[in-house]
Amino acid sequence: MLQALRNKIHGWPAAIVLGVSVFAVAFFGIESYFVSHVDTYVAKVGDHEISQQDWQQRLNELRQQAAQDPRSPFTAADLEKPELKQRVLDGMISQALLQQANTDLGLTVSDASVRSAIGTDPGFQVNGQFSPETYRAVLAMQGMSPGMYEQRVRSSLATQILPQAISTTTLVSDADVDAFFRLRLQQRDLRFVELPRPSLTDANVPDSEIEAFYKSHIADYTTPEQVSVQYLEVKQADLKVGEPTDEQLHAYYDKFKQRYAQPEQREASHILVNVPKNATPDQQKAALEKAKKIAAEATPENFAKLAAENSDDLGSKRAGGDLGWLEKGVANAAFDTALFGLKKGEITKEPVLSPEEGYHIIWLRDARDGDAKPFAEVRAQLASDWAKNEGERLYNERAGQLADLAERNPGSLEPAAKELGLEIKTSPLFGHEGGPGIPADPKFVQAAFADDVLNQGNNSSLVQVDKGDAVVMHLAKHNAAAPKALAEVTDAIRQRILDERVDTMARKHADEVAAELAKGGDVAALAKAPVRTLAGVDRSKLGTFTDVPPAILQQVFTLPHPANGKPSWTAVKTDNGAYALVAVDKVVDGDPSKVEKAQRDALRGQMMDAMAQAATLEYIEALKSHAEIKIAQDRM
Structure with missing residues (x-):
């Protein structure tokens, strides 16, 4: 076809076609011809x-x-x-x-707000202080970089800006x-009478009615889908970690020395004057002039007041600009240099410009010098930390091996069990809601009912059921959801039909008595049962009436007020399909x-x-x- 095209198009027509093609490729990109969105x-x-x-x-x-x-x-x-x-x-x-x-x-979230949120997170603290090493280690375990996590925190804080503004x-x-x-302290006087449960007049239930009920309520009589799985489990607690040598401890100490030292810290407050992104020269000038004016006015005595009135950092302005204790490297370079260049009690004389934020006026409220603890003093802690770290390393290595072997042999757990010396365990049958033992874990249940395991017959991927506890599984047995045989549930259905008949009779009787009471009838005579009175009932006393049906107590404060001094009787279903008639005689609001x-x-x-x-x-x-x-x- 291309040769035919070449034979028919030559000379100036060919040049035009070629020119159009080159223009299209250059303008749209050649990949657009091969890649669809x-x-x-x-x-x-x-x-x-x-x-x-x-x-x-x-x-x-x-x-x-x-x-x-x-x-x-x-x-x-x-x-x-x-x-x-x-x-x-x-x-x-x-x-x-x-x-x-x-x-x-x-509206933007400042870097200072992000730093404050991260620095006050207990998950990143050691002995009540933010630890950069712990911060990086925790993020590494989650497969995140500090930049990724900071962006997540920034996004989370961003969704709070407007709700906080609305709240204020x-x-x-x-x-x-x-x-x-x-309403909370309201008191009520009420009367109630419990109607006796009516006697059943027709206990005959034909087979046709039972069968019809069964068909219309088939979901109530269906055995749910269930599975049983074989699984291999790796637990960090079961792995033996030997005693560390001095050489190993010294190497660990050198690698994580900062964990065993109190870093140099500064307790600071700041006032932020925001410079908008893509600010014009006039906007930049106005922000600088405002920052200089605040810096000239700022003293330790009025700093918190100035921050509350002027700071554009919504995260700290309510706290008077308080940023807490900061270490080197937590803030950006410009902020860090200015902060650690101040003496205790000093306020920056000139505003400090930081990228993507604006101008800071910084007050150094207090300072702590760093101090390192010698190896001998922290040896016991080193040994404990090394053992924990080594246990995590061994666990991750073992879990990785299990995942790899299960994937390479998807049809059976035997090869992985033999290679790693693990016992193949079998779970009891369980449904989508889980079951006793390890099937109580939702992640375990989710993996068992996943298509890869349930339908394709493969091993699951590694399932982290808990910290330091992982499994892979293989389907052992699958019972599909199935209706129970009618003969198996006939007696239960018959009783349910009879109970519904009694309930219908009880409701009808309660409604009839309530209608007569509305005409002015006597409650004791109509109900043929004793009438009880509860006076001065408030919400704090509901739990003291142990001999009153709970259904009545649940509705005490939802019942209608007396109308023109006349109570309105309401039918309330109590235990065992019986009913009570309840009326509120008096309502006194709280003071x-x-x-x-x-x-x-x-x-x-x-x-x-x-x-x-x-x-x-x-x-x-x-x-x-x-x-x-x-x-x-x-x-x-």
């Missing part, structure tokens, strides 16, 4: 894409949180539900919107506080004047937080209404 985002907010990797990473972080925190409001299994996955994505979309709003409003403008009046305490100031102030703070959160959510909804948001459901 494929969207991979889960959501797109304006021009910002939320990648599948970022979304999955967030889900994994929440799974770890759920596994480690027994107070977590959700389990790792919950995070497999579409509605919770959507909530996680919605949160990431909200964060993207807040960051975009920051850009539109010219949220007001709660005395009337709001009084209204709460009037806010009797509440101590400390309680009022605490409540005001809680109400401000709640109102600020609600206002922030409204603001985010407003941002959503004006933003172009695309969600790729097929990639979730």
Whole structure:
């Protein structure tokens, strides 16, 4: 075909075709002819894409949180539900919107705020002080560089700028506080009567009704999907670490000497005058003049006040510009040089310009000299640290070998077990909710039901079930979800049908009595049961009424007030399918004047937080209404 084209196109037509082709390649790039763009985002907010990797990473972080925190409001299994996955994505979309709003409003997170957040993180501290070595070591274990982590912290702080600004403008009046305490301290007088459970008049349940009930409630009578897996486990606690030699300890001491020394530190405060990105000469001049004026006015006595009024560093201005204790290398070079060049109590005479931030006025409040501890003094600590480090090294090496062997022999755990001298263990059957023992770990369950293990019959990849504890697994048995035989559940279904019949009769009787009471009937006569009275019930006393059905106590403060002095009777379902009739005879609001100031102030703070959160959510909804948001459901 090319030869035919050459034969037909020659002379000046060929030159034109060639010229157009060269122009197209030069203008668009030759790669555009061979590479097609494929969207991979889960959501797109304006021009910002939320990648599948970022979304999955967030889900994994929440799974770890759920596994480690027994107070977590959700389990790792919950995070497999579409509605919770959507909530996680919605949160990431909200964060993207807040960051975009920051850009539109010219709001930025200063380097000082990032330093402060990292420096006060307990995970990076040794003996209550920030340790650069610990910081780098922790990040290395997570496969992150300081720059990557600092960007993550900056992004997190950026999403807090506007919510904090909204919070500072949220007001709660005395009337709001009084209204709460009037409800919180409210007392109620009520009457109730427990209706006897009706007797069943028709206990006959035909087989056809049982079969129909079974079919319409098949999910209630289905055995869930279950698996059993074989697994190999490597635990750091099981690995034997020998005693270190003096030579090894000296080498460890030389390598990590700063861990056993108190570094030189400075306790500092600062005032930041921000210089916008791409600032004009006039903007730069105005920022410098403002910084010089503040520096001329600044004294140790008024520094905190000036910072609160003038600093553009939102992270420290509320604390009077306090940055805490800083070590060399934590701040940028210009800031570091100025800070460590001051004497205790001094304030920089001239503003210090740092890149991408602006002008700093720095006050050195206190100083600590560095001091190194000799080898002999820290030998015991060295031995402990070396053993811990060596244990981690051996564990990582062993876990790596296990992962490699399992991958090279995907159809069986035998080769890895033989090579590493490990015992192949077998779990009991468990479902998606986990089970006793190691299947209680959500990460273990997730790996067992992954397509690679469950459907393809391969070994899993290495699963880190806990710190210093990793496994690989292989499917041993799989029981698919299946309905139980009708004969197996017939008796349970019959009883359930009978219970529902009694419940229907009880509800009907309660509604009939309530209707007669509304006409002015006598409760004792209609209910044919004793009427009980509870006077002066408030929320703090609910737990003392141990002989009152819990269902009644749960609704005491939701029941309607008396209308025109006449109580309104309400049917409430109690235990065992029975019902009670309950009425409120009197309502007395609490007296806010009797509440101590400390309680009022605490409540005001809680109400401000709640109102600020609600206002922030409204603001985010407003941002959503004006933003172009695309969600790729097929990639979730």
